[in-house]
Amino acid sequence: MFQARNLKRSHRTRLVTKDGRCNIEFGNIEYSNHFAFLVDFWTTFVEIRWRFVFLLFVASFTGSWFVFSLLWYWIAKSNGDLSGQNRTDGHVRCIDNVNGLTTAFLYSLETQTTIGYGGRALTGHCAGTVALIIVQSLIGVFINCFMCGVILAKISSPKKRAKTVTFSDTAVICLKKGSLCLHMRVANLRKTLLIGSQIYGKLLRTTVTAEGETIILDQLDIDFTVDAGKDNLFFVCPLTLYHVINTSSPFYELSVDTLPQQDFELVVFLDGMAESTSSSCQVRTSYTPQEIQWGYSFLPIISRTKTGKYRVDFSNFSRTVRVTTPHCAHCFRTDVDQRNHNNQNQLNHMGKAGIDNPGFEVIEIQDSVDITKM
Numbered sequence: 001m002f003q004a005r006n007l008k009r010s011h012r013t014r015l016v017t018k019d020g021r022c023n024i025e026f027g028n029i030e031y032s033n034h035f036a037f038l039v040d041f042w043t044t045f046v047e048i049r050w051r052f053v054f055l056l057f058v059a060s061f062t063g064s065w066f067v068f069s070l071l072w073y074w075i076a077k078s079n080g081d082l083s084g085q086n087r088t089d090g091h092v093r094c095i096d097n098v099n100g101l102t103t104a105f106l107y108s109l110e111t112q113t114t115i116g117y118g119g120r121a122l123t124g125h126c127a128g129t130v131a132l133i134i135v136q137s138l139i140g141v142f143i144n145c146f147m148c149g150v151i152l153a154k155i156s157s158p159k160k161r162a163k164t165v166t167f168s169d170t171a172v173i174c175l176k177k178g179s180l181c182l183h184m185r186v187a188n189l190r191k192t193l194l195i196g197s198q199i200y201g202k203l204l205r206t207t208v209t210a211e212g213e214t215i216i217l218d219q220l221d222i223d224f225t226v227d228a229g230k231d232n233l234f235f236v237c238p239l240t241l242y243h244v245i246n247t248s249s250p251f252y253e254l255s256v257d258t259l260p261q262q263d264f265e266l267v268v269f270l271d272g273m274a275e276s277t278s279s280s281c282q283v284r285t286s287y288t289p290q291e292i293q294w295g296y297s298f299l300p301i302i303s304r305t306k307t308g309k310y311r312v313d314f315s316n317f318s319r320t321v322r323v324t325t326p327h328c329a330h331c332f333r334t335d336v337d338q339r340n341h342n343n344q345n346q347l348n349h350m351g352k353a354g355i356d357n358p359g360f361e362v363i364e365i366q367d368s369v370d371i372t373k374m
Contacts, residue, residue: 015204015217016267018169020162020284046153053150060143065112068136069105072098075128094126112140159281161274164189167285169318171266172296173245174325180245184287185298185317186270187238194272194281197233199224199241203250205264220250222266235272237302237312245329255328256294264289295325 015023038044045056076082076098080091083099097120098104107120111133122129168185176183188194201222207215224241226233233239245251254262270283299316 013263013265014286014288015265016284016286018167018285045150046157050154053154057147057151060147061112064136064139064143065105065108068112068132069101069108071132072107073101073104075126075132076104079126092125093123094129096121096123108136112136156277156279161277161279161281162283165194165270165283166317167268167283168298169291170320171287171292172298172320173251173292173294174297174323176242180326180329181242182245182251182292183240183242183298184268185238185240186268186283187312187314187317188235191236192275194235194270195275197235197270197272199226199233199268199270201243201269202267203264204267222250224268237310238317240298241268249329252329255330256325257327259289259292259294262289266292293320295322296320297323 017023045053048056072095073082076095077085079094081093081095081098095107098107103120110116110120122133124130165186165188167187171182171184173180173182175181186199201224203220203222204217205220207218209215222243224243226239226241243249243251245254266287268285268287271280272283273280297320299319299321301313301316303311303313305311
């Protein structure tokens with residue numbers, strides 16, 4: 001029950017969700033600052049939700065048709081072209097077959113969408129109608145270009161490419177090459193590469209300074225690397241990231257008992273450029289102390305088929321197995337230093353005895369007298 005409460009609390013206080021969304025809101029923003037969003041209208045329209053994009057799409061076209069229909073209706077009424085108006089002999093129409101607001105709306109729609117059924121058309125006898133049809137055509141082209149650009153930008157957003165890059169559900173702490181390390185996995189679900197990939201992390205926690213100031217969400221840099229390096233990764237198959245827990249690591253004072261009681265959030269970033277679209281994208285995820293397993297290691301997921309292809313088994317992507325791991329980073333470091341110290345003392349003792357190899361047997365050889373007879 002206590003563990004379930006801890007998981008629920010960590011979920012509420014998580015800054016970055018597992019799928020990379022930032023759990024933050026802004027309050028008490030002055031109304032004058034909202035004008036900045038209107039100035040940067042392109043970014044505003046690209047970042048709004050799809051439901052609002054569709055609403056904007058329908059409203060922009062329908063609204064422009066209706067506004068121009070009112071202008072066409074006003075021109076027709078001013079010229080006496082509507083039904084029921086008294087017309088003199090030899091009356092010249094400005095617009096044919098526009099007899100009311102409904103037909104004016106249909107004519108506006110046909111003009112802006114370039115349908116042109118032929119029933120309603122300009123007569124060319126009124127200069128105002130010629131100017132209005134030019135203005136409506138230009139505004140219609142602008143609306144088409146703008147809405148197509150917004151939809152295309154949202155479809156090709158780098159955030160969508162980030163959806164095909166996934167991190168392991170949990171992180172593990174175990175030994176790697178004689179060092180205690182924090183491990184996690186990342187996989188690219190597409191065969192197209194992420195060029196120039198870089199991996200780094202941020203540790204978010206609440207700290208208190210020497211002056212007594214409480215800093216919420218204080219950030220510390222966490223270095224991650226793989227066996228092939230940390231920059232310009234060949235990201236064609238799942239990679240295992242690891243952070244060495246040494247004396248300079250913020251995890252150095254942790255142990256298997258104190259880890260679940262910690263209050264921090266480890267945010268991991270992966271930056272790269274999509275090979276197919278040349279657009280930069282960033283993938284994010286986060287791990288709380290309850291999502292870090294001490295004394296576990298990931299199962300292998302890469303094998304080779306009989307046909308010579310490399311196969312990735314994603315069923316084991318986040319599965320772990322218990323392995324032998326030191327109880328804490330500090331005690332592991334102490335044991336390593338003690339062993340190194342004992343080995344050094346042994347070497348020094350052997351050096352004083354004049355024996356480099358303890359398995360070498362020392363024997364005394366008497367010098368023989370070389371007598372040569374002449």
